[in-house]
Amino acid sequence: MNLWNLPTLELAKRLLGMELIHKNQHELTSGIIVETEAYLGPEDRAAHSFGNRRTPRTEVMFHEAGTIYTYFIYGMHVCFNIVSGPVDKPEAILIRAIQPVKGIEIMKERRGKVKKEVQLTNGPGKLSKSMGFSLEHSGQKMNMGGISIKEKMEIQSHEIESGPRIGIQYAEEAVHFPYRFWIKNNPYVSR
DNA sequence: AAGAAGATTAAA
């Protein structure tokens, strides 16, 4: 079965335990995905694509599943998402935290002063900086360029916890949707 | 053309 054909909420859970890899000419960094958030397009007030809002920024959310969506936020941070769902259904999954595996020294370099390894990637802006993700990656396809993903460890459903998403207080009824997923007791999860 | 707000982070 093709991973990208899964419904977004299913995919958000399946991504847990998989290894996210970024390779460029000189550097390789990777980490296990331990926390994700699903954004369900038109019906989800928390999503950039709520009401099918289609702009240069959100355009890639309408593309096929497995497309990369990166965006800039709060004047300083990049967030990394994977588009999900059918074409023209603008859903996406935000990667919120990973557990560093390869290129830890490179991550430390990119992040500057950071004391503990756990601080490297336990938040969406942090992991993007550690992994070297930027706006130019938006629109690229997973597993077809420098950024790829592969099976790493099997996560049982009882090891997955869920809860409300973070940073979307404006989203009215969507505030409480339990679309955030993480691996239970994993120290690399944010917060 | 200008202003407001944001899927965050780090430091106080």
Next chain:
DNA sequence: TTAATCTTCTTG
């Protein structure tokens, strides 16, 4: 608790 800081979108 707040500043940092800039893109995107909305309004005029």
